Amino acid sequence: MSGELEKARDLYLEEAAFRLFCKQLVLHSQALGDGWVWEDMKESEDGYMKKTLLKAGPVSAPSRDCGQRSPRDEPAELELEAQEHPLLGQAFFALHPCRTQEFMSPIVTAAKGENRSLNYIAAWLSVVGPVVGLSLPLSYATAAWPSPAAPD
Amino acid sequence: KRMADDKDVLRDVWYGRIPTCFTLYQDEITEREAEPYYLLLPRVSYITLVTDKVKKHFQKVMKQEDMEEMWFEYEGTPLKWHYPIGLLFDLHASNVALPWSITVHFKNFPERDLLHCPSNSLIEAHFMSTIKEADTLKHKGQVINDMQKKDHKQLWMGLQNDKFDQFWAMNRKLMEYPTEEGGFRYIPFRIYQTMSDRPFIQKLFRPVTAEGQSHTLGDLLKEVFPAAITNDDDQKKYQVVIHGIEPMLETPVQWLSEHLSYPDNFLHISVIPTPTD
Numbered sequence: 001m002s003g004e005l006e007k008a009r010d011l012y013l014e015e016a017a018f019r020l021f022c023k024q025l026v027l028h029s030q031a032l033g034d035g036w037v038w039e040d041m042k043e044s045e046d047g048y049m050k051k052t053l054l055k056a057g058p059v060s061a062p063s064r065d066c067g068q069r070s071p072r073d074e075p076a077e078l079e080l081e082a083q084e085h086p087l088l089g090q091a092f093f094a095l096h097p098c099r100t101q102e103f104m105s106p107i108v109t110a111a112k113g114e115n116r117s118l119n120y121i122a123a124w125l126s127v128v129g130p131v132v133g134l135s136l137p138l139s140y141a142t143a144a145w146p147s148p149a150a151p152d
Numbered sequence: 153k154r155m156a157d158d159k160d161v162l163r164d165v166w167y168g169r170i171p172t173c174f175t176l177y178q179d180e181i182t183e184r185e186a187e188p189y190y191l192l193l194p195r196v197s198y199i200t201l202v203t204d205k206v207k208k209h210f211q212k213v214m215k216q217e218d219m220e221e222m223w224f225e226y227e228g229t230p231l232k233w234h235y236p237i238g239l240l241f242d243l244h245a246s247n248v249a250l251p252w253s254i255t256v257h258f259k260n261f262p263e264r265d266l267l268h269c270p271s272n273s274l275i276e277a278h279f280m281s282t283i284k285e286a287d288t289l290k291h292k293g294q295v296i297n298d299m300q301k302k303d304h305k306q307l308w309m310g311l312q313n314d315k316f317d318q319f320w321a322m323n324r325k326l327m328e329y330p331t332e333e334g335g336f337r338y339i340p341f342r343i344y345q346t347m348s349d350r351p352f353i354q355k356l357f358r359p360v361t362a363e364g365q366s367h368t369l370g371d372l373l374k375e376v377f378p379a380a381i382t383n384d385d386d387q388k389k390y391q392v393v394i395h396g397i398e399p400m401l402e403t404p405v406q407w408l409s410e411h412l413s414y415p416d417n418f419l420h421i422s423v424i425p426t427p428t429d
Contacts, residue, residue: 012292012293015356041350044350081277081278081281082267082268082274083234083267083278083281084232084234084267084351085351086351086352086354087350088350089349089350089351090264091263091264091266091267094281096277096281097281097284101297
């Protein structure tokens, strides 16, 4: 049980760590020139990471489904949901976060086991990005990421 | 562990109603004159969830082909269905005479301002994802993630069918916290104002200080929206409204979070200009 709790705690991303991972990712992207930037909101400390990709074709937003699943439930799918952007106020498609722990847990655990540095945001993006055509080059996985200070 | 025990407040919040008059937009094409339609809207619900009767009412005087997706507007502002009704009223119509007069449209959906709402399952999805975000702030998501799918369904069905006891039998679990911590990890809140490009302000805010003192509504505003607080000698510029009332600034945010949160577990706080007349 305590092992389970420990795991959940590791997967909870604090704001400071989130910002640091994003900053590192943008720096790496700048070196690579593949288009990730950080946008600051005016008159505020808030901001968001952005990459623009134009693609022709239809967009669909299937319904989602969450809650604890038994092993017999259908396999994990990433689902899109139309939402209001919390900073920009315009409609955008959000990836439903319900299954995040399921696919991030093995990645975080493996990196820990191999004593490898991991950028949580890069790892997350590498899983969900391809759903909307945003693939990360392999160098994001092999780069050395200084780990953030432990949260409070 | 302790939980919310002030059941009267919870009931008063749950059963809050806004008398509303729905009028068809003047340019909609009808076969005969459309009478206005009156409804008591539940504050804690969503406008597209409780307006089937409004649609049926106007269907009687309109041709099917003239009816696209129904949407609502108040004095030129399209009303976002994904905000709870009480928030829409507090934010846009706080100091006007009742009934609240809403205009109904079936054409020219304002794509830039509103999300489409083709079915109730979309409202459910939005509700569940907001409640999940709230629990991520309150308990690192551990309470909502430990629930079964049928427990999530109970929260939603309780709201959809206006069943206070059904909803709160489950929601009380989301309101628990370890006594020694004195509150949730962070308070899920959003502050709205009409004169802003941003839809709302949302930040991490703890219910207690490092020294164990309760943070108040005043502390919260001082930190994230200082302009909303009036200095002693100044004229009051803003009203800070939740569920149609102005809570005292001395109220602990933890108490507010337990008692005045919407069913989505967020405190939706409106900051509106003080009426001048």
